[in-house]
Amino acid sequence: MDVGGIAGDRLRSVIERIERLEEEKKNLQNDIKDIYSEAKGAGFDIKVIRQIVRMRKLEEHKRKEAEEILELYKRAIGMD
């Protein structure tokens, strides 16, 4: 079906696929929340854990950037 130049079926498919993925995402979020709760129950300070996770993400990011620059340089001098 095609109303006003809009491919309705395809649009519906797009929306449903998005919703499907968003639901999976939500489930993961809940899983994460559960882990934090569990950690809290075990006496850990959630706020600190969050901070650690953030920091590690940042360092991961920095590491990747450094590697990319290295690659760039290597290519520049024909080392690849």
Add this chain to the structure above:
Amino acid sequence: MDVGGIAGDRLRSVIERIERLEEEKKNLQNDIKDIYSEAKGAGFDIKVIRQIVRMRKLEEHKRKEAEEILELYKRAIGMD
């Protein structure tokens, strides 16, 4: 091992599980982004699609709220 009263192994486990789930989440986010791009390539207006997705979520949410209120009322008048 236990340093300064902190159960290091357990903490590490917590952090790694969180990071694992967050990565999965990120992948899903990318998948969603891809669908939007694909839709855009097919001539759809992304803004409209986002709006539709948001609205459908809202409807779902509203439905759930309504159910909750009903439950609250039922409990209030001893119907549970």
Add this chain to the structure above:
Amino acid sequence: MDVGGIAGDRLRSVIERIERLEEEKKNLQNDIKDIYSEAKGAGFDIKVIRQIVRMRKLEEHKRKEAEEILELYKRAIGMD
């Protein structure tokens, strides 16, 4: 006065205006809290009232979203 390229007077004005508004906001928050307390005192279930308020807000929100989508569609088919 201008210290280190910063227009101190203007900055102070900005901050004070924000603080003024935030205080008014806080007062309103307290007023709202008072109404809830009063309602509770009159035998109402605060939880239910909150839920109703939330749901009415949701409805309002949904209505607005629907209007926006309509606008988007109209623009999409050149009706604006």
Add this chain to the structure above:
Amino acid sequence: MDVGGIAGDRLRSVIERIERLEEEKKNLQNDIKDIYSEAKGAGFDIKVIRQIVRMRKLEEHKRKEAEEILELYKRAIGMD
């Protein structure tokens, strides 16, 4: 009117008063947002301003606590 032991009119009044105040609150929020935008337009770093506002709030809080303790002590030794 009174349905199921619920004083409908009073409930409605409660809800409407709450909604009225929440709308005022929302307006204030928007006003604050506008000031931040204006400040940004004038070249200020919003993030820094937020930090300053937060810090001042904290200090205000600390000042009040100190005063309260002082009052407490004064009362304890019969200075009030």
Add this chain to the structure above:
DNA sequence: CTGCCATTTTACCGGC
């Protein structure tokens, strides 16, 4: 590059 939108983090409030 600027504004907007999603996500995330922080703060609060009622309940136990």
Add this chain to the structure above:
DNA sequence: GCCGGTAAAATGGCAG
């Protein structure tokens, strides 16, 4: 007096 959940603030990311 904490805890759990809910709302607000803030930060980050993305499209235009």
